[in-house]
Amino acid sequence: MDIAAQMRQIAQNARAASRKLAAAEDAVRQQALLNLAGLLTDRAADVKAANARDVDAARARGLDQARLDRLTITDKVLEAMVQGCREVAAMSDPVGEILSMKKRPNGMLVGRMRVPLGVVAMIFESRPNAAVDAAVLCIKSGNAAILRGGSEAFHSIAALMELIHAALTQAGLPAACVQAPPTTDREAVGALLALDEFIDVVIPRGGEGLIRAVVAQAKMPVLKHYKGVCHTFVDKSADLKRAVDIVLNAKAQRPGTCNSLECLLVHRDVAAEFLPAVGKALGAAGVLCKCCGRSLPLLSLQAKAEPAADDDWGREFLALTLAVKVVDGLDEALEHIARYGSNHTEVILTNDHANAMRFTREADASMVAVNASTRLNDGGELGLGAEIGISTTKLHAYGPMGILELTSAKFVVLGQGQIRE
Amino acid sequence: MDIAAQMRQIAQNARAASRKLAAAEDAVRQQALLNLAGLLTDRAADVKAANARDVDAARARGLDQARLDRLTITDKVLEAMVQGCREVAAMSDPVGEILSMKKRPNGMLVGRMRVPLGVVAMIFESRPNAAVDAAVLCIKSGNAAILRGGSEAFHSIAALMELIHAALTQAGLPAACVQAPPTTDREAVGALLALDEFIDVVIPRGGEGLIRAVVAQAKMPVLKHYKGVCHTFVDKSADLKRAVDIVLNAKAQRPGTCNSLECLLVHRDVAAEFLPAVGKALGAAGVLCKCCGRSLPLLSLQAKAEPAADDDWGREFLALTLAVKVVDGLDEALEHIARYGSNHTEVILTNDHANAMRFTREADASMVAVNASTRLNDGGELGLGAEIGISTTKLHAYGPMGILELTSAKFVVLGQGQIRE
Numbered sequence: 138m139d140i141a142a143q144m145r146q147i148a149q150n151a152r153a154a155s156r157k158l159a160a161a162e163d164a165v166r167q168q169a170l171l172n173l174a175g176l177l178t179d180r181a182a183d184v185k186a187a188n189a190r191d192v193d194a195a196r197a198r199g200l201d202q203a204r205l206d207r208l209t210i211t212d213k214v215l216e217a218m219v220q221g222c223r224e225v226a227a228m229s230d231p232v233g234e235i236l237s238m239k240k241r242p243n244g245m246l247v248g249r250m251r252v253p254l255g256v257v258a259m260i261f262e263s264r265p266n267a268a269v270d271a272a273v274l275c276i277k278s279g280n281a282a283i284l285r286g287g288s289e290a291f292h293s294i295a296a297l298m299e300l301i302h303a304a305l306t307q308a309g310l311p312a313a314c315v316q317a318p319p320t321t322d323r324e325a326v327g328a329l330l331a332l333d334e335f336i337d338v339v340i341p342r343g344g345e346g347l348i349r350a351v352v353a354q355a356k357m358p359v360l361k362h363y364k365g366v367c368h369t370f371v372d373k374s375a376d377l378k379r380a381v382d383i384v385l386n387a388k389a390q391r392p393g394t395c396n397s398l399e400c401l402l403v404h405r406d407v408a409a410e411f412l413p414a415v416g417k418a419l420g421a422a423g424v425l426c427k428c429c430g431r432s433l434p435l436l437s438l439q440a441k442a443e444p445a446a447d448d449d450w451g452r453e454f455l456a457l458t459l460a461v462k463v464v465d466g467l468d469e470a471l472e473h474i475a476r477y478g479s480n481h482t483e484v485i486l487t488n489d490h491a492n493a494m495r496f497t498r499e500a501d502a503s504m505v506a507v508n509a510s511t512r513l514n515d516g517g518e519l520g521l522g523a524e525i526g527i528s529t530t531k532l533h534a535y536g537p538m539g540i541l542e543l544t545s546a547k548f549v550v551l552g553q554g555q556i557r558e
Numbered sequence: 559m560d561i562a563a564q565m566r567q568i569a570q571n572a573r574a575a576s577r578k579l580a581a582a583e584d585a586v587r588q589q590a591l592l593n594l595a596g597l598l599t600d601r602a603a604d605v606k607a608a609n610a611r612d613v614d615a616a617r618a619r620g621l622d623q624a625r626l627d628r629l630t631i632t633d634k635v636l637e638a639m640v641q642g643c644r645e646v647a648a649m650s651d652p653v654g655e656i657l658s659m660k661k662r663p664n665g666m667l668v669g670r671m672r673v674p675l676g677v678v679a680m681i682f683e684s685r686p687n688a689a690v691d692a693a694v695l696c697i698k699s700g701n702a703a704i705l706r707g708g709s710e711a712f713h714s715i716a717a718l719m720e721l722i723h724a725a726l727t728q729a730g731l732p733a734a735c736v737q738a739p740p741t742t743d744r745e746a747v748g749a750l751l752a753l754d755e756f757i758d759v760v761i762p763r764g765g766e767g768l769i770r771a772v773v774a775q776a777k778m779p780v781l782k783h784y785k786g787v788c789h790t791f792v793d794k795s796a797d798l799k800r801a802v803d804i805v806l807n808a809k810a811q812r813p814g815t816c817n818s819l820e821c822l823l824v825h826r827d828v829a830a831e832f833l834p835a836v837g838k839a840l841g842a843a844g845v846l847c848k849c850c851g852r853s854l855p856l857l858s859l860q861a862k863a864e865p866a867a868d869d870d871w872g873r874e875f876l877a878l879t880l881a882v883k884v885v886d887g888l889d890e891a892l893e894h895i896a897r898y899g900s901n902h903t904e905v906i907l908t909n910d911h912a913n914a915m916r917f918t919r920e921a922d923a924s925m926v927a928v929n930a931s932t933r934l935n936d937g938g939e940l941g942l943g944a945e946i947g948i949s950t951t952k953l954h955a956y957g958p959m960g961i962l963e964l965t966s967a968k969f970v971v972l973g974q975g976q977i978r979e
Contacts, residue, residue, distance in 0.1 A: 156896065160920055233919055239941060245930055247940050250918065254952050338953055358779055358953040379975040386977035475577065497671065497970050498654055499581055509666055509973030518978065519668050519969055520660060531675050531966035532759055532779040533954040545952035548940055549918050552930030554800040556807035557939065 140320065144328035147283060147316050148335035151256045154313035155281035159253045163230035165308050166276050170226035173273070173304035174219045180300060181215055187296035188265065195289045203393070207263040208290060218269045221523055225273045228522055231544050232279040238551070245555045249546035253279035255337040257543065258329055259525070260285045260351055262343035265293035271340075272301050272315045274525045278543035281314050283329065283336065287343075288321035295319070326354070333357040340526045340538075360538065362503075362529035364453040365395030365481035367511040370470040370496070371411055372487035373404040379508070380486045381415045387484070387511040389422040393455050395527070396482050396514040400450065400460040402470045408435060408463045416440040424457045431463035451477030467492050471499050478502060480529040482514040503529050503536035561741065565749035568704060568737050569756035572677045575734035576702035580674045584651035586729050587697050593725035594694070595643035601721060602636055608717035609686065616710045624814070628684040629711060639690045642944055646694045649943055652965050653700040659972070666976045670967035674700035676758035678964065679750055680946070681706045681772055683764035686714035692761075693722050693736045695946045699964035702735050704750065704757065708764075709742035716740070747775075754778040761947045761959075781959060783924075783950035785874040786816030786902035788932040791891040791917070792832055793908035794825040800929070801907045802836045808905070808932040810843040814876050816948070817903050817935040821871065821881040823891045829856060829884045837861040845878045852884035872898030888913050892920050899923060901950040903935040924950050924957035 138146070158166070177184070188210040195208055231251050238248035257280045259271045268284045275282035286294045294317050302312040318325045330339060333356035340360050341351035348361050369387055371380050387398035403411055412432055416439030419426060426436050427445035436442040442461075449460045450473070464470050467485075474483050483500040486508055487493050493507045504514040514536065516524025521539030528534040534542040559567070579587070598605070609631040616629055652672045659669035678701045680692045689705045696703035707715045715738050723733040739746045751760060754777035761781045762772035769782050790808055792801050808819035824832055833853055837860030840847060847857050848866035857863040863882075870881045871894075885891050888906075895904050904921040906928055908914050914928045925935040935957065937945025942960030949955040955963040 156920075156922075159922075241939070241941055245934070250926075252922070252952070252956075255922075337951070352777075356773075358951065360953075376975070383975060383977055390978055493972075501577075501580075501673070501676075502968065504969040504971060505671075506971035506973060508975055509971050510977040512978035513666070513971060513973075513976060514969070515978075518662070519971075520662055530758070530779065531673070532781075535673075535966045536969045545956045547923065548925040548935070548957045550925060550927035550930050550934060550940075551914075552927060552934075554797070554804060554929055555934060556804055556931040557811055557933035557936075 140322050140324045141328040143320070144318060144325055145332060147318060148256065148329065148332040150313040151281040151283050151316060152335045154311040155253065155256050157311055158276070158281055158314050159232065159279040161279070161310060163232070165310060166279065167226045169276055169304050169308035169310055170222045170273055172307045173269070173301060174222035174226075176300040176304055177215060177219050177222070177269070184210060184215065184293070184296045184300070187292040190292045191265070191290055200289065204263055208265065208293070210265060210293060214266050218266050221270055222273055225277045225523055225540070228277060228540060231540055235549060236546060238549075243555050245550055245552040248549045250549045251541075251544040252547050254543055254545055256281045256283065256335055258283040258285070258336045258339040260326060260339065260341045260343075260347065262287045262347055263290065265290040265297060267342065268294050268297050268317065269301070270523060271525055274523055274540055274543060276305075276314060278540040280543055282316070284315065284317045285326060285329065286317065291321050326351075330354040331356055342526055358533070360526060360528045360530070360534060362395065362479070362481060362527050364479050365397070366399050366451055366453050366477060366479040367396060367482040367484070368400045368402055368470075368474050368478060369398055369484040369486060369511060370402040370464070370467070371404060371407065372467065372485060372489060372492055373406040374488040374492075375407065375486040376488060377407060377411050377414065380411065381418050383486060383508070383510050384415050385418045385422060388419065388424055388459050389457065390512055392457050394512070396511050397455075398459065398511050399452065399454055400462065400477070402462050402464050402473060403432065405431070405463050405465055408432065412436050412461070413439050416442070419459065422457065424459050427458060427460045429462040432461045436461060453479070467495065471496070474500055482506070482511040484509065484511050503527065561743050561745045562749045564741070565739060565746055566753060568739060569677065569750065569753040571734040572702040572704055572737060573756045575732040576674065576677050578732055579697070579702055579735050580653065580700040582700070582731060584653070586731060587651075587700065588647045590697055590725050590729035590731055591643045591647035591694055593728045594690070594722060595640045595647075597721040597725055598636060598640050598643070598690070605631060605636065605714070605717045605721070608713040611713045612686070612711055621710065625684055629686065629714070631686060631714060635687050639687050642691055643694055646698045646944055646961070649698060649961060652961055656970060657967060659970075664976050666971055666973040669970050671970045672962075672965045673968050675964055675966055677702045677704065677756055679704040679706070679757045679760040681747060681760065681762045681764075681768065683708045683768055684711065686711040686718060688763065689715050689718050689738065690722070691944060692946055695944055695961055695964060697726075697735060699961040701964055703737070705736065705738045706747060706750065707738065712742050751775040752777055763947055779954070781947060781949045781951070781955060783816065783900070783902060783948050785900050786818070787820050787872055787874050787898060787900040788817060788903040788905070789821045789823055789895050789899060790819055790905040790907060790932060791823040791885070791888070792825060792828065793888065793906060793910060793913055794827040795909040795913070796828070796907040797909065798828060798832050798835065801832065802839050804907060804929070804931050805836050806839045806843060809840065809845055809880050810878065811933055813878050815933070817932050818876075819880065819932050820873065820875055821883065821898070823883050823885050823894060824853065826852070826884050826886055829853065833857050833882070834860050837863070840880065843878065845880050848879060848881045850883040853882045857882060874900070888916065892917070895921055903927070903932040905930065905932050924948065
């Protein structure tokens with residue numbers, strides 16, 4: 138069978154399995170997740186052995202340390218997967234819930250019932266445990282999943298899929314509820330992305346190149362974010378001491394993530410006081426500042442600082458590098474964000490209520506915050522539980538996506554013979 | 559300027575205008591709609607004169623009567639537009655509304671704020687008043703709109719756009735909040751559909767051919783339905799007298815619409831009683847029945863009836879034609895719907911509570927109803943007010959789309975210095 142036919146079979150099986158999964162009771166879907174938690178514990182050695190094959194091969198091919206780290210399934214990573222299964226299993230069932238029923242003038246009741254999206258495909262890179270995270274969220278929300286990971290994680294994913302299939306069948310669910318194409322052929326991705334008749338949505342997770350390639354090929358809707366160019370605006374009324382802690386956390390706590398700070402905007406009236414203070418903290422954390430003309434002299438004594446190039450505005454550094462710009466006030470901050478932001482995360486630090494309200498309304502991002510770190514734009518932090526990704530387009534979901542974002546809502550009408558007049 | 563550059567300019571202007579519109583107070587957006595209501599009344603003669611040019615030209619080119627009817631702006635159509643402006647103006651403002659704010663363990667408040675989608679493009683056929691309906695919904699929900707109608711309505715749309723622009727500028731809003739490309743060149747559509755950096759979503763409205771062409775070309779998300787293959791299942795416990803009225807309404811009230819009934823499924827235990835009764839009513843309304851082997855003898859005495867061809871199952875007749883099939887029960891009905899339905903509207907007529915609940919859960923359609931006509935799947939009937947279209951994909955919206963479906967929701971965090979631990 139050629140790749141296209143093979144992918145078609147997988148997608149078709151996923152569609153059939155999705156109907157069974159959607160109709161299954163929550164107790165059954167919960168049981169599948171608890172089975173998986175047990176299997177991940179009992180058969181940890183198998184998973185680690187398969188993972189070691191992948192890691193050894195990747196090291197031999199010269200993969201860099203950051204990617205080797207992401208590829209490695211440590212005891213801690215295993216424990217987090219087990220924990221994830223248990224936590225998601227315990228969440229309340231979204232499927233079939235009806236969000237209020239209103240009465241129309243003709244007497245019929247109209248409500249909306251949450252339903253699974255159907256078949257979710259995820260195309261992802263590096264971390265093999267993402268397969269388990271996605272499988273767990275899809276099973277809970279009644280969606281069949283097709284998971285395509287990076288070829289470097291092939292054996293790890295195959296070992297995890299074996300456990301997922303056992304967990305499903307032990308609970309009486311079809312193994313095809315979660316599938317991973319048994320091939321590393323790159324053609325498989327293109328073949329899957331053409332199958333909009335069976336796959337309802339695709340979620341790419343990885344670098345911008347991967348995501349753009351998926352968007353270019355996919356015939357079905359794509360839930361995605363390209364990058365996170367997050368700003369924090371320090372207003373003149375901000376608590377400057379607290380602002381230092383927030384900016385440091387946003388930039389330096391985990392600089393490789395999409396919700397870390399890339400550009401600091403500072404009100405001119407507090408620049409002379411704030412920049413040396415924050416510069417000291419940033420300098421101590423090893424952050425390089427790329428500065429506008431007004432901020433450079435204020436930062437260069439405290440931190441590693443150099444003039445910003447034109448393309449440093451709107452740039453996602455994903456490193457201990459921060460663009461810094463002094464602005465005349467909220468208007469200029471909002472203009473800068475509208476021009477250079479990526480609709481990901483935008484923050485204002487202020488004690489001015491009107492400015493806080495205007496910023497939350499006008500800054501166009503999946504999370505806008507007052508007096509908090511950009512790093513809090515995360516499904517766990519925002520209270521969604523686990524997340525399957527983050528969306529910076531506004532269609533369907535805007536921000537982190539949890540189990541509710543893996544559902545849709547159909548209209549349900551309970552009538553007593555109503556007709557159209 | 560070539561077409562591509564011209565469309566790019568339009569889309570760029572729409573993006574800039576969308577920011578102003580999103581930040582405008584509801585009172586301003588309301589005023590624009592009330593201005594438009596006034597202008598449509600005061601300058602009705604101009605609109606009708608422009609429309610007469612289109613209608614004359616279309617008649618000369620031999621357009622069929624149904625399309626000529628849809629093209630014609632009668633006094634009744636004008637009145638409906640005026641009414642629409644007033645009704646939508648009076649709706650409560652969705653923009654900036656926050657849907658609850660929950661407190662996280664670290665003390666920060668997390669909510670979701672409704673925001674406009676941004677720039678909405680609509681590609682539509684025939685009815686020029688659809689331009690006003692869409693403009694009104696977009697203005698109210700803070701979205702800029704790019705409206706591309708059929709070339710046969712070119713002068714009508716231009717006349718309506720003149721009024722829309724006057725209404726916007728009189729309210730202090732940019733005219734570019736609503737634009738129609740000033741060309742009938744077909745290349746314009748392709749050029750617009752490539753501009754995903756400025757246009758957030760496209761809504762095609764028209765025949766399946768138009769919609770498939772838009773989906774094939776669009777780089778941005780598409781909200782759409784291809785067709786409505788709606789079923790009604792008459793269960794053995796149904797009130798058969800009421801069922802006759804409901805089926806007749808669903809099929810014959812306005813057979814050219816996407817929510818009219820295309821296939822009747824009847825439980826075998828009541829087929830002998832129900833089919834002659836419904837056949838009589840259908841026959842009187844001039845409906846041709848395409849029948850399965852079991853239903854044909856029961857219908858052929860009462861209605862025009864003939865054997866169904868294989869491709870009559872899952873077919874959208876859009877005419878006084880109805881496929882009829884006797885099934886063994888709910889399982890077979892659900893199987894038939896899963897195989898042939900178009901995720902549009904599915905109805906069960908029953909007095910069995912368990913069957914009603916199972917059908918509402920398992921039938922996969924944008925509206926599922928118990929004891930009501932398929933024709934009620936409509937924004938007005940379901941309580942949304944005006945609708946801009948209907949979606950049968952599950953991403954973002956499932957069913958009729960009103961002003962709320964023209965919004966997204968971003969996360970808003972109100973903190974007091976929270977950072978990521």
